[in-house]
Amino acid sequence: MSGLLVRAAYVACGLALATCSASAQIDPSGPWRTWRTEHFRIHAQAQLSEAALEAAREAERAYTLLAGELRAPRGVIDLVVADNVDLANGIANIVPSNRLTVYVAPPISSRTLTYYDGWLRMVIIHELTHIFHLDRADGVWSVLRGVFGRVPGLFPNAYQPSWVAEGLATYYESRFTAAGRVRGAFHRQLLAAAARGDDWPSDADATVVSPKWPAGIRPYAWGTEFFVQQSQLHGDSVVPRFVDGTSRQLWPIAISGPMRRAGGEGVAQGWYRLHRRALTDGAAGDSDQVVLDRGLRSEPHPRISPDGRVLAYVRNDGRRSPEVVVRSLASRAVVARHRVNGAPEIDWVEDVLYVAQPEFTSPFDIVSDLYRWQPGGAWERVTRGARLTQPFAGPGVAAAAVDLGTRARGVLVLGDTGLTELDLPSADAWGRMVISPDGAWVGAARHLDGRWDIVAWPAGAPERMRRVSDDGALDEDPAWSPDGEMLLFTSERSGFPQIYAYGLRDGRVVRLTSEATGAREPAITREGTLVYATVLADGFAVVQSQVEGTAAVDRPMPPPAPFQPAADIPVEMGTYQPWAALRPHFWMPLIHHEGKSGTFVGASTGGEDPIGRTRYLVAAAGAFTPFRGEAVVAVEHTRWKRASLDVGAAVRWDHVTEFRTEDTVVTLGERERRAGLGLNLRWRRWRSALFTRVSGELEQTDYFNDDAGGVPVISSPTFLTAALAARAEYASRPALAISRENGLVLDGVVRQRWAIADPGWSHELRGGISGFVAVPLPGFAHWVLAGRVVAGRTGGPTPDFFEIGGESGDAFEFVPGYFLGTGRRTFPLRGYPRTGGFTRAFVAIGELRIPLALLGRGLWKLPLVLDRLSLSVFGEVGGGWNEGESPSLTAYRDVGIEAVFDLGLGYDFPLRTRIGSAVALGGVPGTDRGDLRFYLAFGSSF
Missing domain, CATH: 3.30.2010.30 (Zincin-like)
Incomplete structure (x- = not known):
């Protein structure tokens, strides 16, 4: 589709479609x-x-x-x-x-x-709350929606920072269920850790745009606690009245005013009150802990090896790609590490680690599979497409894992003959499962009747199951002591999660930790050293402490009422019905001026079905003096996992100037007509991707003398074009990274064009390679040494010429249909303006990208977040020439520097802005050596 949408103004409605399709990972096949x-x-x-x-x-x-x-x-x-x-x-x-x-x-x-x-x-309930909240529009917003439909900018509540939307949704998910994150402790742990660590964010900082810890969780945690606090202090009605108020106000980002008018208090006062409560929550508890690692962005899952010598955990600090680390408990030195995907689950099977991690099996499917790693040795994939997580093992069970294919209701055992089911007690879902060192007992986290509890049973006899816990608290993370006499687990019965021990002989439960910000995922050595995970101001931490006797017994929380399924309702089933959602739901006015070619006024619309199988864009506009029309129609259909088809047609007008003589300038109107068909093929893995496009297109261009009332003067032949484009990428991008790291990107285009009923033809061959190497120098992220080389040639009687020069970046749509930025350039040279007319072109770029500051801070009362600040120092060489001329690879030379700002526009829309300057080191027509050029660009340079 992208090759057909030749007029940016006509794809403004793509913003609306991208909002839907870019966020959902739905397999449209089958x-x-x-x-x-x-x-x-x-x-x-x-x-x-x-x-x-x-x-x-x-x-x-x-x-x-x-x-x-x-x-x-x-x-x-x-x-x-x-x-x-x-x-x-x-x-x-x-x-x-x-x-x-x-x-x-x-x-x-x-x-x-x-x-x-x-x-x-x-x-x-959570997601439907977003619909109830964000769909709401009253007052002038309702009038505009009545005229234009569901245009993205006409949803007043969507202008608010993400902590409002996520806080409301999480508030209602707990209000209308017997559980939810309000009743869990994790959000309050985050607030307490931030308060203790003197890293309390302002309300403008609580957005999803910044990777600064706790990153995307921050708006959920702080937003939820804000609305819970307001409802507790001022009554439940304050929340719906707040939504009533924000849905009609003309300045949609205001929050304090609507909250006060709803009967609550302003954001500043509420935020201060949250801070004071979090300081109180984090003041209780103490432990004599030794921090083994900290600043981790995902749960570390500490696991002590069966021989008690080493500790394995998941290390994700945001600077490096996530990895499994094996550390000696005696020396605390790291003895082995291996890169992993996402946030995996791990466990020991004798001296081998089993890892359950996600992987793409198609561009749409992400499946969790098992891998086996001998620390310091071989890494081996055990299953493919098995959908297994939470691996465990023990005497009599070589390796097993929870089966996500049954919605976690089953457990599969790996054996010589394949996967077999393990006999289990009844459950709605299973979490972590552990086998005692002697193989006699199984302990597990079980979800049943709407809550998580710890259960245990003799191996092979699930009918003799014991309830280790039976209350309303979140109980999970079972682990056996080395002698098999105690089953350790985590419970939130005291408020924050702490570690408890259940005596297998006497059934007594005692608490082992009193961490101020909670303790989870216990592992214990034969010497009584307890290793567990906690939350600190900068992320998760792995800590160890010595178990000194036992703490007091906490009384379990009373169990909630058993979970009751929703009542039966009338339901009609039929074949897939996309049409009601696929029809147009909005239209956008378009206007653009093309000099004497005319001022074009029109409209655009589009649609997409719920599963992303079909999407389309339609636009039309007209000018009246002289009378001319423009139009774009484009449709993309994705019915397969790895392929899609697109078809489209476009007519657009432009204006060009032609110098007949030194004193005579003629303005020509250019009408370009295109129609085409494309096949897109995709392949995807966690760090690599391949995209290939095969397309065919018809195009024809006419010129009209606009100085003489639009008289036709030139009619070019109709061209048939066949093209093959491909892009392959392998790279890492850690959470805090300012660039791709440790990877390559290859891209190329082969294009042949023939004139129909005319001897004209042309060909084009273009290819590039980009490389990225992480340099472990000081900073919140790696420094990156990046480079790109691109070359191209075109030829034939009617070639399309190359342009070199200018800066490359993304075109930023600041209002629908209107863009800032130059867009992507094939042959950029930032020290020179654009120059065209070449059939040969070459550019080589070297950049050093330097991280300066991770801020994640809102700027005053503006809907703007300054996330990361970095610097790029670059040098470029290149040239353009024509067939028959001597190659000029280094005629254009420049060096420069860029300040790179990663921003959150409207709080949560990520926008990379580059402000740069470059100096020309080589003189060429139109640019002297030493000329300095300044520019503004968006997105990465490459």
């Missing part, structure tokens, strides 16, 4: 079905019919509850139920229409989401 209820269309693949019906019931329950507090959105809402990603998540979109996506795999490995009663219940 047979899909639609279930219809009163307020929802539920879409799912045929094999997910049970989950789709459950989602339908929970969605109607959530709708009824939310409609009692917030004004319900108009129209039917699309709900997609997917199971192609082994990550617990949900997504809400309000453009081009109201739609939700939920993934059915439960969050058994997610610390932030573990406290749920029913996974689909909680995630649907």
